[in-house]
Amino acid sequence: MTEVLVVDDSKVMRDMVVACLRARERLRFTHAASGLEAIERLSLASFDLVVLDLNMPDIGGIEVLEFVRAQDKLRELPILVVTTRGDEASRERALGAGASSFMTKPFTPEGILDQVDALLGESTGRS
């Protein structure tokens, strides 16, 4: 099973991400409703992929990225960052902070599947 951590404060958004990725049977999803919860979960369990929304209260996606990349164990973890249109500045910051890839909302099921396949393919290829 491939463990995926889906991080977004909107439950509807998280459910949409999971619905889009339904086609890949080997994926198992864990939800985190805040950046803080995401960091906590990442510290206590291991994941193969993170889908991370940038726009969250208390601690935004960029801070999560910075914190995560500062941990040795999590440096190589594939992180797909999701931003909303009109927030192109964040794209630069996200990539600079260590995002593996990014996507803008609204996205299509095909769009996110492509990204996820690429990220997971890369990482398994390496090991």
Place this chain on the structure above:
Amino acid sequence: MSAVDVLHVVFKVGETDYVLPASTVLEMESFSGVTHVPGTATHVAGLVHIRGRVIPLVDLRARFGLGPVERSLDQRVVVVDHHGRRIGLLVDAAREVAKIEQGAFDRPPDIVVERAAGFVKAVARVGPRLVMLLDCERVLAQEQGDG
């Protein structure tokens, strides 16, 4: 500026085809009976339960002065939004939609479709047929008296 094609719902009352802009039509359901409310106008068939809501049903045949018919599977309830009120219109059939250009509507000629003349805002051609644009304001107007 090119003309705008507006989607309309087409339905039949008696032998005539009528249309309403699709934007005012909320739902179309089959007709499975009505609860009569005593003391209402003759064309108010009563109350129907549609998708969790109880709404009034107006019998367009009665409204247009046509005699009643036997229940048929083709009958439909066309639910319209009229200034925020949800009201059902009982029609003999409703199977089609049509795109009608805004400019294609003309003033109604002196047609004799029993008393429907007062309830028609405009007419248009859809293929070989003449369709009437229903004037919901008149159809649903309250008449004084009753109860």
Place this chain on the structure above:
Amino acid sequence: MTQSVDVQEFLQGFLGEADEHLGRITGNLAAIEREPSHAHGRELGELLRSLHTLKGLAGMMGIDGIVDLAHAMETLVRAAERSHGRLPPRALDPLVEGAGAITQRIRALADGLAVPPAPEPLLAALERAADAPSEGPEPRRALQLDLDPSIADKLTASEREEIGRALEHGDAVVLVEFVPTPAKAEAGTTITTVRAGIAPHGRIVRVLPRSRPRTEDAPGGLDFALVVVTRLSVAELAAAARVDPSDVRRIGATEPVDTPALVESVGPADEGAFDRASRKGVVRMDVAKLDAALEHLSAIALGRARLREEVQRLAADGLDLRRLRAMLDDEARPLRRMRETLLGLRMVPLREVLEPLPLIVRGLRNTTGKHVRLSVDVGTAELDKTVAERVFPALVHIVRNAVDHGIESPDVRASRGKPPEGHVRVEASSSSAATLDITIVDDGGGVDAAAVARRAGKPVPSDDAGLLDILTTPGFSSRDETTTTSGRGIGLDIVRQTMDALGGALELENRPGQGTTMRLRAPLTVAIVDAFAFEAGRERYLAPIGVVDAIVEVEPSAVVRPPRGPGEGQPIELLHVRGDVIPLVSLRRALGLAPTGDEPKAMIVRRAGHRFAFTIERMLGRHEVLVRPLGDPLVRVPGVAGSADLGDGRPTLVLDLAGLTGRLVERTSAEVQP
């Protein structure tokens, strides 16, 4: 979104989240509106996030109208946040309008109607406001906090300001350090529960994740530092957060004496922040589901009635069914409690319903040129959600009327010795156990009864009730051209119809030259009524048992037809019942229908000392039903209180027998001797 994922699946969830975000947006806008001279870093930040999230969600759902509005509003707020953390004064109006426009579109979506695109003029106004410079000094706080620089340095100016304000109120600054571990997670303590535990008791200014060396107990290599302002003691806060007291410590804070406080006078502590946090644990639900639950409860009650009948029959055969009877009785109480609970779930706090009102009034400032302050003082009053939904548009109309027609222009007010700002007050009080009085009081010019009468072509009314009658005549408008604010939407005639349909009332108190008071009386709940079901003319009806005195067999021998002289109208019949003589009328006839057969039974109805017997075909049992008032004018007739669902999908009419009796009494009072 395309093919394999259907957005409709997410519609309910989207509507729920959108509602929450709209609530946060209006709440924050209202907070900014209350104290426009303050810096509002926190409010702007929350506005930004809610708008941004809403935009993303609406984008996924394909609702461009909302995306465009949210984007324009977000751009404006972002520009303000970057410069001084303050909204320029002219920015608030288009933002409020934008929030209203988004709300309308959400409502359209919920009602299954098309969502219109964002209005161009509003988008342009938002864009213009984003370019305007903001005013006021930059808030600065040179606060010295006894905190590790790794934390202190990360606090933003806005956050320092927040801490400073809280300190001035006597709150304390506290640092909570939480180390997540597998053991704690198993015991149910996570960063999320810690935050939730703290939230009702203080404001969490910032949460910072920090790396730390891994240990056997804490293999995560992580801890969280929470900077909290609170009134609780260290021990109390630790208990609330379910953390060890040694993980909580109070932080000293000082403001260097030589730095002048550049922040303006502080207002009262913002309790709103505490309230919002403690609203977690609130579940959004569809009122239709509640109604369905209540109807299922009716079906259970129906089943129980049948059980009882069966028990009765068996007992008549001589079986000892006392224990069975006792079991049936025991069930009654929990069912009753369940019904009360379900009914209670339908209640919403009036204060929440009225939240958008001050913003609406603010919006009217520009279109009417009138300066009006709206205060809402409704305490903890609650009412049924369906009632609230119907009453709200009526309230909005009355408030708009007060601003538009009631409150005079500043010049006229000055000449009358009134303060330039008009005042509209909305208050609520319970007038009885079952009704709520909502009053709207304005200090405007009152209604000119003579002018109103002239315009309506009617004689000058002799009292306020008469004046209200003229004002609520359909089509009446007190201006020649409908004004842009009150002209569209509902009129006072619809307000009255709404209150009537709800079984409430509308009253007017006019004080010429000084103002007006409108009083709306609303039922607290829509009725769940214990009703008899019966058949008359092969149609099924319901009637509340409260008005029914007795149900009797109509023995032909007990019916008397007193002789009538010529020209005395319809022959009437009288029924002998236990020594009394009661007028007898076919229910069908009373409803204006023709009777269709034998009507061997009669229901005796009492109303204000008069009794009438209505003949019917047969009784069908007792039910607890949810009565839906017949809202639409097409079907509103006297004698019919509403409709209910007996579980077969067809609406069954609920009759107002008391009302019918009243009308019959009027008609026949001269003819029947008691």
